[in-house]
Amino acid sequence: MSFPLLTVMMVVPLVGAAVVWLLPAGSSRLARPIALATSLVTLVLALLAWARFDTGSSAGRYQLTETHSWIPQFGVSYALGVDGIALSLIVMAAILTPVCLLAAWNDLEGDRDDDGSGRREKTYFALMLVLLTFMVGVFAARDVFLFYVFFEAMLIPVYFLIGLFGGPRRQYAAVKFILFSLVGGLIMLVAVIALYFHGPGGEQGFLYEALEGNVTGSTATQRWLFLGFFIAFAIKAPMWPVHTWLPDAASEARPATAVLLVGVLDKVGTFGMLRFCLGFFPEASKWATPVVITLAVISVIYGALLAIGSRDIMRLIAFTSISHFGFIVMGIFAMTSTAGAGSALYMVNHGFSTAGLFLIAGFLVARHGSQRIADYGGWQRVTPVLAGTFLVAGLSSLALPGLSSYVSEFLVLAGTFQRYEWAAAIGTIGIVLAALYILLTYQRVFTGPRPTFAEAAEPRDLGLREKLVVAPIIASFLLLGFFPKxxxxxxxxxxxxxxxxxxxxxxxxTNASGSAQ
Structure with a gap:
């Protein structure tokens, strides 16, 4: 039996979370270094998985597989394995988690328990490690029921990270997040149960390999099953018109939590569309494509317009993600190899670009105590490194050539144009709007005359820890911009x-006359 690398990759952060949680009261300061060290071990395991992944003849199949009987009466297995898309998302999550932990290093400074136990600090960092376990699990699951377990389990640490450690409206944002997610999850549960009865059945009837191309039932049945999965994934993604939970959750969460929520967890929605909707229900996917493409185009434009009109910098970043997810969904349902590859790459690139924006904006807010864009101006004269890194992250988000998002956005639009010229043409408007919301925000926050501060209150520029947070993110922009291979x-x-x-x-x-060559 081969080494269960994926299982170990989930167990390590779970054990780390337990160690952090069980630290004695006088040792709570150790929570941060233990959590960071645990996440770095998980990152090493993820890179090892990448090194062991065969990109040759076996590239199209699931690799690093583990299969154990779990509930054979219902066809449920503990089955793990990854293809290239799942592995790339796991590696992205493994990179972003230590970055977020380092960014959150001082999040709870001055936020101590009355009894001095450090319980809040331990809980905060333990929850982030638990979340890492579930993020690996949801992408590595090879059994539909196991995927659903991780899909729902992810809600628990995120709910507490927002509800216990977020901003003034954290309770409202956490409850709204959980309600939207539970509605989508319940709809998907009905579809998961029905899927088993329309699959091949047996002790491993929920395995992806058993279901791909083997879902039976009438055309109407398959379309209902498709809708059950698609609605859940559209909420998670999030797409218009079921996106309204995201701005509240992202703006009230701590920046590190917002990164993991928007940069990683929301990818489960688009990952699920590609894996389940297209893989299990091909006819229903083609039937729904015109409507889905239309919703994706609306998301691109609507999200960008909301970002332009936003007065809160954290909500603005959340709105940009609605627009970006529209591009990803458009590429998935364009059903061309170019657009599909662009969407898969976009999932990774968006994770890094949105991490840069949220974390750097979080550093800015920590210095001034306000998320309102109008409360800033001229900050590049006070914090030039902070301003410069925000600009680079913004330029990556708007898909400037040479930075990572450009490659994925170009592939999505080029591939979509092969089948849906109107969607690609309208989608290009989103690029123009992206330039507006990024550059206008930079102008309002960082340019202009130098602001006046009391001598003792003048903010400092990025420190060493903050530069260490930003450095790998900017490196990813350049690496994936010039060498996405x-x-x-x-x-x-x-x-x-x-x-x-x-x-x-x-x-x-086609040639110039419109006929196929």
Whole structure:
């Protein structure tokens, strides 16, 4: 039996969380270094998984697999494995978690328990490690029921991270987040149960490999099953019109929590669309494509317009993500190899770009105590490094050539244009709007005359710890902007396999007269 690398990758942060939680009262300061060390061990394991992944002849199949009987009477297995898309998202989560822990190092300074036990600090960092376990699990699951367990389990640490440690309206934001997520989860649960009865059945009837291309039932049945999964994933993604929980959750959460929520957890929605909606229900996916593409285009434009009009910098970043997720969904349902690869790469690139924006904006807010854009101005004269890193993160988000998001956005639009010229044409408007909301925000916050501060209250520029937080994020912009090949080599075979299951091929190129060449 091969080494259970994926299981170990989940157990390590779970054990680390237990160690942090059980620290004695006088040792609560150890919570931070123990949590950071645990996340770094998980990152090493994720990189080892990448090194062991075969991008050659086996690239289109699940690798690093583990399969154990769990509830055989209902066809449920403890089955793990990754294709290139799942592995790239796990590696992204493993990179962002230590970055977020380092960014959150001083989040609870001055926020001590009355009894001096340090319980809040221990709880905060333990929850982030538990969340890492579930993030690995949801992408590594190879059994639909196991995926659903992790899909729902992720809600628990996020709810407490927002509800216990967020801003003034944290209770409202946490409850809204959990209600939207539970509604989507309950709808998906009905679809999961029905899926078993329309699959091959047996002791491993929930395995992805058993279900791909083997879901039976009438056309109407498959369309209802598709809708059950799609609605849950659209809420998680989030797409218009079921996006309204995101701005509240992201703006009330601590910046590190917002990064893991928007940068990683929300990818479960688009990952699920690619894995389940297209892989299990190909006919229903083609049937729903015109409506889904329309919703995606609306998300692109509507999210960008909301960002332009936002007065709160954290809500603005959340609105930009609605627009970006519109691009990702558009690429998935365009059903071309170019757009599909672009969407898979976009999931990774968006994780890093939104991490840069949230964390750097969080450093800014920590210095001034306000999220209102109008309360700033001229800060590049006071904190030039902070201003410069925010600008680079913003330029990556708006897909400036040479930075990571440009490659994925170009692939999505080019691939979509092959089938849906109108959607790609409207989608390009989102690029123009992205330039507006990023550059206008930078102008309002960082340019202008130098602000006046009391001598003792003048904010400092980024310190060493904060530079260590920002450095790997900016490095990812440059690396994936100039050399995206390692990630594309991972995701391309998985995209090709999905399109094969759907039964579509890339449209033939046409000449100037419009006829196929």
């Amino acid at each position: 390692p990630v594309l080599d991972l995701v391309n075979p998985a995209v090709s396999k999905t399109l094969e299951l759907v039964g579509v091929t890339d449209p033939a190129p």
